[in-house]
Amino acid sequence: MVDRKPAWTGLGGVMVALAGAAQTRAVAGAVDARQFVARAAAWRRLFAGAPGQRWALYLDDTAEFAAALFGAWHAGKHVVLPGDTRPETLAALRGQSDGWAGELPDGLVPAAPGTDADAGPDTNWPVLATHDTWVTLFTSGSTGAPGAIDKRLAQLDAEVHTLQQAFGRHFGSETRVLCTVSHQHIYGLLFTVLWPLAAGRPLPAARLAFHEELVAACQEDGSAAVLVSSPAHLKRMPAGLDWPAVRGAVRAVFSSGGPLPPEAAADALRHLGQSPIEVFGSSETGGIAWRQRAVHADRWNALPGIAWRLQDGYLAVRSPHLADESWYVCADRALPAGDDSFVLGGRADRIVKIEEKRISLTQIEQSLAAWPGVREARVVMVELDVGMRVAAAVVLDDAGQAELAAQGRGAVTAALRRHLAAAIDPVALPRRWAFLPALPCNAQGKTTEAMLREVFRRTVPDVRWLASDAVSATATLHVAGDLAVFDGHFPGSPIVPGVAQVDWVMALAPQKLDVPPPQRFARLDTLKFQSVIRPDSDVHLALTWQADTRALGFRLTSDAGPHASGKIVFHPEAP
The missing domain is CATH 3.10.129.10 (Hotdog Thioesterase)
Structure with missing residues (x-):
């Protein structure tokens, strides 16, 4: 059987293509084209009758989310996508939207399919004007409070074209998408919703939260699949699962949201049979570059159509994924690596002031990571009785865990403080410590400042x-x-x-x-x-x-x- 190439429609014509598709075309799991169009029509009618322009949307189910998203766009709404439903997120969301839909508190939801209030499919789906169709996304908040970023659908359309050009060879029309990330953020939105719809491929049936679910999905259906994942997921792969079943099905693995440590990339290659394709970028810039550690080591290669240069030691990019043709200077240091590739030199220092002294949080993290027993470390500012001070969340390796068990928490924190004292001003030494099995992370694999601060609100021993x-x-x-x-x-x-x-x-x-x-x-x-x-x-x-x-x-x-x-x-x- 010859695996035909999926039909490319682009994002503006997604609903046009689905409305004219055969009923048997699968959109996601058991949802076919007719059912999806009917559901999108229900969402469009709901949004068309709702006042206000900017509507916040949150839904866990991928197919329902996609139907609501395109229904809102075709109703002329500007869609706002919160990354989660934490109280702080919802409080900030009130100033960003005119109304809430989906699984947000008191969110609007159309009648269930098949009810009298469900008017069925709608065949009138004009092509969306991608320059006049908007979505608001939020940065992860990994180095501060999440920031709202408005994007035209034209920018997202350019990005899925780029992804198809760079990585479309990994997909046939029957290739499934398995994912561990949320579509409420740009990485998941692009890779699990917009790119599949533009390319005529099915959406993932559900988000896989655990490695066991990934193994089960490949055991139940061994057909070709692509895994869209994150460093947080790929860094924690238990050895005892049925990985041969996964290796037999997975054709490519994508990772984004942060750097994938070399040892995690090697583990993924061993367990999944694929060297992860890491995609580097941000909510602001979209995708910039990619690499596979087994092939490129630390070097990043620009995605098709992306121009880059160094500006005062920082990476600057010009891209169709940006709002205009200006050069965008990233907060990442970089060095040229030959063959039009580059290596990253770390984020720009996060500078805070403590008692009028300028303190680099990045330097503290790097110093902690250099201690022999530390696998990962993140620091955050917390409010104490003496004012804002540094708190450190530390993940120990096996040797560090053994020392913690043998010497106790006090001895390990004292050793870390002595280690930091050689390079860090005394006022910046962490006042709070948390030794964690893993850093907390959201559905995108990001460790946000809000999540770290939550760690240090501990009151019970x-x-x-x-x-x-x-x-x-x-x-x-x-x-x-x-x-x-x-x-x-x-x-x-x-x-x-x-x-x-x-x-x-x-x-x-x-x-x-x-x-x-x-x-x-x-x-x-x-x-x-x-x-x-x-x-x-x-x-x-x-x-x-x-x-x-x-x-x-x-x-x-x-x-x-x-x-x-x-x-x-x-x-x-x-x-």
């Missing part, structure tokens, strides 16, 4: 449960010095406030005992605070539950003696 039954439980609590409860209590001599100790009991008891929820709290009885709890100490917690009196007894002790004890009494259940 690490817990190791020792024993438990229906009426009692015991545990050891490690009270790390970087817990947020020490903020303001007290500078120079930090201690755990009494209210925080009670909060610990309320937070930890439900993990082992069938106690009422916190909102049924009635009072504290026989409460005593005998001695203070200081940072970097281990405390023994003992809990007892008396169901008849609805009282939770607790004691906090350590080698230094008793610290606190008392009873938390709960209101009875409502009749």
Whole structure:
């Protein structure tokens, strides 16, 4: 059987092509062309009747998202795509849009297919005016608050043409797209929605959140597939899965959103049978260059139609993906590498001021990464009682983890501080530390500042449960010095406030005992605070539950003696 080349329509004519396609043409999973057009028509009618120009859209289902997106564009709306539905994102979104649709709070959604309110397909789909059709995307916020970026459909159309020219050889008409990234960001939007639709290929049926889902998808259907992924996903590939099934199906692997470490690229080649095609770019610039480490090592090659040069040591590009023909200077340092390729020299320093001193957060991260036991490190500014200070999130390698287990958290943080002190001003030494199995990341594989700050809002100590039954439980609590409860209590001599100790009991008891929820709290009885709890100490917690009196007894002790004890009494259940 000869695998025909997919028909290219471009983004302006997507709905024209689908409206005229055979009903049996698959658009995504079990969704055929007729069903997709009908759903897009329902979204178009909904948006056409909605006031305002700028409408925010969030949907997890890829086919439904694509139908809503093109329905909104054909209704003349400017679509705003939030990257997630976190409270901070939604708060910022209110100033960016006139209304919300899809899975956003109180978002507009058309009637379900097949209901009386669903008027069925619509064959009137003019070609979109790509220069007058708009979408707003947001930067990842990996080095600050996410920024809104308006793009014409013409820019996105130029970019999918570029992708087809550079990588279309990896696709036949029957090639499936498997993805681990979200279409709410530019990388996922281009690779999993717009490029497939422009090229007449099916959309991915669903986003794969776990490696096991990728393996299962290839075991169930061994037909040719292309994987659209991210460094966050490719860096964490467990060895024990059925990778031969994946190698038999996957024809190419794409990665974007950040640099893929050499060892992760090698792991992907071993497990997936393909050296990942890394695509370098940003929300502002679109795609700029690409490489495969197995072929190009560190060198980046410009995508078709992209011009680049160095400007004061920084990479500058001119591209049809940009709003105009001007040169755009990136925040990335670069060096020429021959054969019209370049290597990156790192992002421009993120400079902050601490006590009137200019501090490079990039330098701190690079210094941390140079310590023998560190695999990855990111730093962020957090608000403490003494003002804004540096906090460090660190991922240790096997040797670092072994040292952490043997020496303890205090010894490892002290070693890291000594290591940093040789190159970093004392005022910039991290005040908060978090040792994580992996950096937090969003659906695009990006570690944002908001996600890092969330890590350092930790108020409850690490817990190791020792024993438990229906009426009692015991545990050891490690009270790390970087817990947020020490903020303001007290500078120079930090201690755990009494209210925080009670909060610990309320937070930890439900993990082992069938106690009422916190909102049924009635009072504290026989409460005593005998001695203070200081940072970097281990405390023994003992809990007892008396169901008849609805009282939770607790004691906090350590080698230094008793610290606190008392009873938390709960209101009875409502009749």
